[in-house]
Amino acid sequence: MNAKSSIAGRLGSRRSTSMTAAVTVAALALSLAACGSDSKSDDDKGGKQADPSAVAGALDQPAEITFWSWVPNIDRTVALFEKKYPKVHVKLVNVGQSKDEYTKLQAALKAGSGAPDVAQIEYYALPQFAITKQLVNLADFGAASLRDKFASSAWSQVNVAGGIYGVPQDTGPMAMFYRKDVLDKLGATPPKTWAEVAELGKKIKAADPANFVTYLDPGDAGQANSLIWQQGGKPYQVSGESSAAVKLKDDPGAAKWAATWGPMLADKTVESTPSWNEEWWKSMGAGKYALWLAGAWAPAVMQKNLPQGAGQWAVAPMPTGDGAPGSAENGGSSVAVTKQAKNKAASVAFATWLNSDPEAVKSLNSDVGLFPATRLLLDDPTFRGADLPYFPGTKPNEVFAQMSGAVRPEWQYLPFQVYANSIFKDTIGQVYKPGGDLPGALSTWQERITTFGKEQGFTMK
Amino acid sequence: MPPPGHAVKRGALRRNLTGHAFFFPFLVVFVIGVAAPLAYAFRLSLYEDRMIGGTVFVGFDNYSKALSDQLFSAGLVRVALFFAIQVPLMLTLSLLAALAIDSGRLRGAGLFRVGIFVPYAVPGVVAALMWGYMYGKRFGLSAELSDLLGTELPDLLGPDWMLASIGNVVTWSYVGYNMMILYAALRAIPEELYEAAEMDGAGAFRTAWSIKLPALKPALLLATTFSVIGSFQLFNEPSILSALAPASVPTNYTPNLYAYNLAFNGRQFNYSAAIAVVLGVVTVFVAYLVQLATARRERMQ
Incomplete structure (x- = not known):
């Protein structure tokens, strides 16, 4: 699971998933009954309606837009929109977070009806919907002109197969969160390279074998993907x-990732543990992990789940192999317009306003707690220099903005990344233990993803 | 049967119509709720829907794939193992509890009965969550026991213990339910049999062995059949516990979990349907074997 998806989900109603699973299976089976080969005609309609000039005036006409999103408090930003464009009514629906939403979205899109006009879709899941032609190519509505408004790491992620399939909403450039108190006690400074991280791990271990330098989650493919990305990997x-390649086995970044984490797992300086549950938060609060490598969305989550941690934690750039700045995205999502949107022009205009209007962008950051994807904030000295009371006396946004600029380019997700991530725990997750064979598991993961891709009709190189 | 006369025939017809009228509501629900979804699942299983290339008819390809799918068979073997160990254990416990209540020597039998039955009233998902937290090796009950005993208890959520931990949750949930089935059967034994046994000088244990146990056979068979279904369709417990220990519960841990993951993470609804059909057939087959074995033993006696 992608790290970002975990946030909203585990705060919310993640547990209901399995309870409703059986019911959903049945419901889905029935809704699929309507599916046939009628998706082609939808494509044509979408293409013809495309008209950049229609977007400009679309919000002055009465319109109704259904928007699926699970982001807590996003209703505040939507309210600002409705205030500004009183003729447009936005129906905000939370159908579940991340994977739960995608399942429902997929079913509705296949069935030919019931999908929202606009939907929240994380970057990692966007190619899946884009490749299957279930989203509107925003380039047909002039979205290419938005390019300069967004961080390049965000913009590149909504570009799929030559089209633009979403408006970037938030990003998660990775940074290193560390426990000041833990490091001070050991007389250590924040590590700048992976070698220093390993060194710090040994120190921590020597002081108390129950503590770790950080953790790896055997169920979180998003974490591994981001860490591979951060080491310069381009495995997908x-x-x-209709053509894709998975190179986990031979990717230099993935190999560096394995060489970094394998020895730390062997030393037991890194713990393999599921994250985002009660136990994990307690461990985080207790200082069991000195470092937390996470996206820039982390402060919002920490304030909520670790309120007592204010002042204990600090932010620093991600460690790298050579100490030069380098980061990756961890989570983050976009807002896309579906092929079923009734009023495509208004839908595109709404998605654009929500994520690029100065007022909206500020609200997303301060009311909703999202880390921006827009240059408007990322380049704004007031934003970068802002004090976060949780990290007193530091300028965390400055670090995040710097990391955002240091995100390594050219990363891509597979059009079936949701599946690839779901079998992560069957492969890599199995070897997150002392002496685990990470390179071997990378091969296994690659084989299973490749098999799946072939079954789905892709040419797998 | 002698050939019926005209009048009789008409009467029979009317009776038949009345019968059908009573039967009809059930039939409707049965067709909508059971037959149609089954037929639909079967139809689904004959197609393949690809991201590139769309939906094509593939006949029984999904079935031949399922039969040679090692991920699927690994799940089947796992639930078969679960069935072979957990079910006898659970039914023995249920049997002992039922006999204890029926013996009349138990003080507070009512409380005992309710106490054992209450876990069945706890929804399976809640039960799994509750136990999951108790199994936690850091802050759970297991952690506290470890501290108390001063030793390291095994990681109950680790890959080696997961099946046993699930077995414990299922046993805890269903002992009471099976006890009720068995207890009801015990209550149905005619009083005369006990009297006769007493006249012959049989003690409590002899009575239990020679009268109660043989009389319980049909009820035990019923409970076993339910347990076959429950074991082979195992889903809730592993699904919930996988959130606490992802690596201990791979996506193919049980056949049902595998089908679920194929459908909702891999969007392979068709292959998933084929897996579900095969699993259904296997379950029916095992349940039939259980009945056959019991019937044969009875004939031999």
Whole structure:
């Protein structure tokens, strides 16, 4: 699971998933009954309606837009929109977070009806909907002109197979959160390289074998993907609409990732543990992990789940192999317009306003707690220099903005990344233990993803 | 049967119609709720829907794939193992509890009965969550026991113990339910049999062995059949516990979990339907074997 998806989900109603699973299976089976080969005609309609000039005036006409999103408090930003454009009514619906939403979205899109006009979709899941032609190509509505408004790491992620399939909403450039108190006690400074991280791990271990330098989650593919990305990996490659490659086995970044984490797992300086549950938060609060490598969305989550941690934690750039700045995205999502949108022009205009209007962007950051994808804030000295009371006396946004600029380019997700991530725990997750064979598991993961891609009709190189 | 006369025939017809009228509501629900979804699942299983290339008819390809799918068979073997160990254990406990209540020598039998039955009233998902937290090796009951005993208890959520931990949750949930089935059967034994046994000088244990146990056979068979279904369709407990220990519960841990993951993470609804059909057939087959074995033993006696 992608790290970002965990946030909203585990705060919310994650537990209901399995309870409703059986019911959903049945319901889905029935809704699929309507599915056939009628998706083609939808495509054509979408293409013809495309008209950039229609977007400009669309919000002055009466319109109703259904918007699926699970982001807590996003209703505040939506309210600002409705205030500004009183003729447009936005129906905000939370159908579940991340994977739960995608399942429902997928079913509705296949069934031919019931999908929202606009939907929240994380970057990692966007290619899946884009490749299957279930989203509107925003380039047809002139979205290419938005390019300069967004951080390049965000913009590149909504570009799939030559089209623009979403408006970036938030990003999660990775940074290193560390426990000042823990490091001070050991007389250590924040590590700048992976070698220093390993060194710190040994120190921690020597002081108290129950503590760790950080953790790896055997169920969190998003964490591993981001860490591979951060080491310069490009293991997933998509070319055209029906051809992809998985190079986990031979990717230099993945190999560096394995060489970094394997020895730390062997030393037991890194713990393999599921994250985002009660136990994990307690461990985080107790200082069991000195470092937390996470996206820039972390402060919002920490304030909520670790209120007593204010002043204990500090922010620093991500460690790298050579100490030069380098980061990756961890989570983050976009807002996309579906092929079923009734009023496509208004839907595109809404998605654009929500994520690029100065007023909206500020609200997303301060009311909703999202880390921005827009240059408007990322380049704003007031934003970068802002004090966060949780990290007194530091300028965390400055670090995050710096990390955002240091995100390594050219990363791609597979058009079936949701599946690839779901079998992470069957492969890599199994070897997150002392002496675990990370390179071997990378091969296994690659084989299973490749098999799946072939079964789905992709040319797998 | 002698050929019926005209009048009789008409009467029979009317009776038949009345019968059908009573039967009809059930039939409607049965067709909508059971037959149609089954037929639909079967139909689904004959197609393949690809992201590139769309939906095509593939006949029984999904079935041949399922039969040679090692991930699927690994799940089947796991639930079969679960069935072979957990079910006898659970039914023995249920049997002992039922006999204890029926013996009349138990003080507070009512409380005892309710106490054992209450876990069945706890929804399976809640039960799994509750136990999951108790199994936690850091802050759970297991952690506290470890501290108390001064030793390291095994990681109950680790890959080696997961099946046993699930077995414990299922046993805890269903001992009471099976006890009720068995207890009801015990109550149905005619009083005369006990009297006769007493006249013959049989003690409590002899009575239990020679009268109660043989009389319980049909009820035990029923409970076993339910347990076959429960074991092979195992889903809730592993699904919930996988959130606490992802690596201990891979996506193919049980056949049902596998089908679920194929459908909702892999969007392979068709293959998932084929898996579900095969699983259904296997379950029916095992349940039939259980009945056959019991019937044969009875004939031999």
